[in-house]
């Protein structure tokens with residue numbers, strides 16, 4: 508069991524659909540490992556998902572469960588890790604308001620992830636809520652005084668923004684918060700099966716953690732390889748091959764051998780892909796088994812979310828007491 512003296516992790520995801528292999532090597536693998544070393548909190552950031560889905564909120568409820576199941580399937584242990592729903596912790600909203608006074612509009616406008624996401628969504632006049640989500644993310648990270656934030660590389664500007672806010676708060680009022688560090692996984696930018704873009708649900712180039720054995724095989728058979736290899740014994744160029752990229756991520760032991768035989772033209776792309784599909788399915792099989800348990804009993808997922816959210820709320824309440832005191836907002840002694 509986690510004890511109180513352990514350092515904390517807070518990280519999480521927007522509930523906008525299924526998690527995929529890019530999430531796995533970018534951050535989930537780290538989270539599964541580190542949950543045994545840190546008191547770990549995973550936030551399902553439904554309010555943040557609203558910033559881009561406020562016109563269809565009904566979609567989010569389903570995705571909250573989907574992300575929770577992906578966490579449990581990948582090996583997050585609800586006995587030691589706290590999984591919580593952002594909108595159910597009102598203290599996060601409260602903290603966001605206080606923090607919003609410590610951040611300038613220009614800092615937010617220059618945040619590279621905000622810029623690229625607004626371009627991607629085709630926004631030219633962004634909402635206050637979308638512009639400000641890094642401030643709310645700072646509240647996510649600090650409500651439990653997290654030390655470490657394992658994330659994909661696109662999240663680095665947000666962790667940096669959080670550090671600035673924590674530093675400013677500590678200097679201006681009282682030393683309440685640690686300055687959290689980011690931690691990026693071994694493959695911060697896994698390419699999609701199109702071989703062109705980062706793996707992403709919206710680009711239709713993802714292999715999902717919940718894909719079946721057949722889906723994985725099919726998707727890997729469609730994955731781009733070196734276009735110069737027309738016949739099986741043409742010499743290959745692994746450095747430009749997506750399948751080779753995936754071997755590095757999911758089959759590291761065989762990489763030297765694969766590189767050599769690809770360059771020599773002694774293995775064909777099809778057998779190279781079959782080998783890879785075997786490895787990916789080996790990784791996903793235990794996840795499928797764990798997922799089946801939760802698919803068969805949705806109540807279990809609900810319980811995990813209720814327990815995690817309740818625990819997080821208690822901690823958030825404690826932190827808010829300190830925040831209010833530091834900010835001279837604790838007017839009456841009876842105040843909770």
Ligand code: TRP
Pocket residue numbers: 517518519520521550552555644647648656658662
């Ligand atoms: N912005 C993250 C994403 O898009 C999700 C997120 C919300 C998050 N709050 C967080 C990540 C706090 C790390 C820490 O996936």
